[in-house]
Amino acid sequence: MTDIAAAPSLAVTPPAQAATDGAxxxxxxxxxxxxxxxxxxxxxxxxxxxxxxxxxxxxxxxxxxxxxxxxxxxxxxxxxxxxxxxxxxxxxxxxxxxxxxxxxxxxxxxxxxxxxxxxxxxxxxxxxxxxxxxxxxxxxxxxxxxxxALYRSLVRAEETNRLERALLPTPAVRDDRLHVSVGYRAGRDGLLGGDFYDVVERADGRVLALVGDVCGHGPDEAALGATLRTAWRTLVLAEVAAGEILPLLERVLESERSRPEVFTTVAMLEVAPDRASTDLYLAGHPVPLLIDDRSRLLPSTARGRALGIPVSGGWLPLRLELGPRWRLMMYTDGVLEATIRESSDRIGKEGLRSLVDAALSRGSADLVTDVLQDVRALHGGELVDDAALVVLGWGA
Structure with missing residues (x-):
């Protein structure tokens, strides 16, 4: 089953207009x-x-x-x-x-x-x-x-819609028993940033899920994120082995980025066909949460460098046994870096865990939507950075 929490509608700001009062x-x-x-x-x-x-x-x-x-x-x-x-x-x-x-x-x-x-x-x-x-x-x-100005706004909104479709696709999962929920919230300016996600099931039943974040903000970062997301799905559908995907994705990044200092963080999961285990790949990205009665961070022992960083080292998988019932939450750092209302303190990983646990205690039927709303409420308004969440669940 796939639930998609829609991105908020884009507000169109009218152009400045000469004053009509006075001489x-x-x-x-x-x-x-x-x-x-x-x-x-x-x-x-x-x-x-x-x-x-x-x-x-x-x-x-x-x-x-x-x-x-x-x-x-x-x-x-x-x-x-x-x-x-x-x-x-x-x-x-x-x-x-x-x-x-x-x-x-x-x-x-x-x-x-x-x-x-x-x-x-x-x-x-x-x-x-x-x-x-x-x-x-x-x-x-x-x-x-x-x-x-209205025409330019309409063109801009259409361009944003096209980028949104490229950055935030509908998960391609056939297994009705696997619960997939995705959500995205744009930053304060209402424009898409460089966050992206995707979930795809292969012919052999393996499910690959991705969350990524291009450093920086703006149309160039959004376009690069859309390119990387499309390249990732292409590699998955082409049956490229999971261990070879991130090196190839980095080659795409290096050929498409506008500046050599641009990098991208990625978290990728490959869930086994029997849904009892998963391989976790981390490229400089925050560690996903494992959720049962409560939430806890997955191990970060296999963390690799971010894509596009010119240092040695690759990305080795960490095999995790999941058990008969599980949920995994992947997210971008827009969730973690949101500040708490009227302070400079950030929500952080422990704050995110607390929000997830509070939503579980309320019997949340839509964890992604509830967590995004709670992050916004704790922040006290729209987030400065865009934020994406992906939850995979089995046996729930």
């Missing part, structure tokens, strides 16, 4: 004093609460783009026509309303097609038209910015 900041780019005066009077007559800064050239305007709206004359001493607009937009201008001559309607439409929010024809625009154009231009620009 509009208008940058008027106009070299003609008479035309500038008419525009300024039009803004005042429109009742628009606006602070106006004037620039006479495009170069001067490019240094004053801290505004809500730019009123841009397309005939300047240092820039003419749509080239002026293109330079302004390329510099990150806010909302732009272009100012054209009496015969400039076609030019105004072309400017809108290239990114301006609106255009005004000199000599035809009254105060109401000028005020409305500025207001609408600012609002349209803000809506465009919000739409772009």
């Amino acid at each position: 509009f900041r208008v940058l008027l780019v106009e070299d003609d004093d008479g035309d500038a005066l008419l525009v300024e009077e039009g803004l005042l007559d429109a009742g628009l609460d606006a602070s106006i800064v004037r620039a006479r050239t495009l170069d001067e305007a490019l240094e004053r783009l801290d505004a809500d709206c730019v009123l841009l004359d397309l005939g300047l001493p240092d820039a003419m026509g749509l080239g002026a607009l293109q330079r302004l937009l390329a510099a990150g201008a806010p909302a732009v309303v272009v100012l054209t001559g009496l015969s400039g309607g076609d030019l105004g439409l072309a400017a809108v097609a290239q990114g301006a929010q609106d255009y005004l024809v000199k000599g035809e625009a009254d105060s109401e038209t000028i005020g409305r154009s500025v207001r609408y231009a600012v609002q349209r620009r803000r809506l465009e910015a919000a739409d772009r």
Whole structure:
């Protein structure tokens, strides 16, 4: 039976938005004093609460783009026509309303097609038209910015979902008598880190389980974790002997990591077909728990170095006899390193054991979910680091 504790949904944070209260900041780019005066009077007559800064050239305007709206004359001493607009937009201008001559309607439409929010024809625009154009231009620009930010958030969420599927797969176990429960909780930023897990049953009935943690945080670490997890399942399905998997996984790590100092810790179990014993492989990773009436740490006498650390030494298995009833819990260090509310003390291995024992005493039906929730409660909020748990059980 397989129970999967789903990762929490990702929160999408809206982009920062210009303040809507207070005066509009208008940058008027106009070299003609008479035309500038008419525009300024039009803004005042429109009742628009606006602070106006004037620039006479495009170069001067490019240094004053801290505004809500730019009123841009397309005939300047240092820039003419749509080239002026293109330079302004390329510099990150806010909302732009272009100012054209009496015969400039076609030019105004072309400017809108290239990114301006609106255009005004000199000599035809009254105060109401000028005020409305500025207001609408600012609002349209803000809506465009919000739409772009939403699109980026959706793309980011989809990328995260793809990484989640690669990092946190559905266990591939056929034996209904073997209980498999997995869980994951993202860190405080809501993004996946480098933690990964997998559980696969081979054709001969052996079950291999893996928990790993790529050092560091961020998209590169998450992508590397997904690559390592996929490589591990490929090696398992290819019937590679368990003792040869970690050396091959290290070769994948060394070829795919972005920096030579990146390493990965791993704990791997190979449970025998009769479920009476398991081989434990440790590559710099925390020791799993053996759980019956109470929890206890498995021996760490066969601990090997982390993958990617340039020192000698390999990974030898430790054979463990399990008995007729057992549960094994594997975890990443995000559980251990969570601090206890309002202190610098970490939960640690003994703290994790206490949480597991408390959940057992309550008759927990879902140990993975309960332990993750208890860790979060003890920490006093979302964890800083991501955390993964895998529990295998037999005869329970």
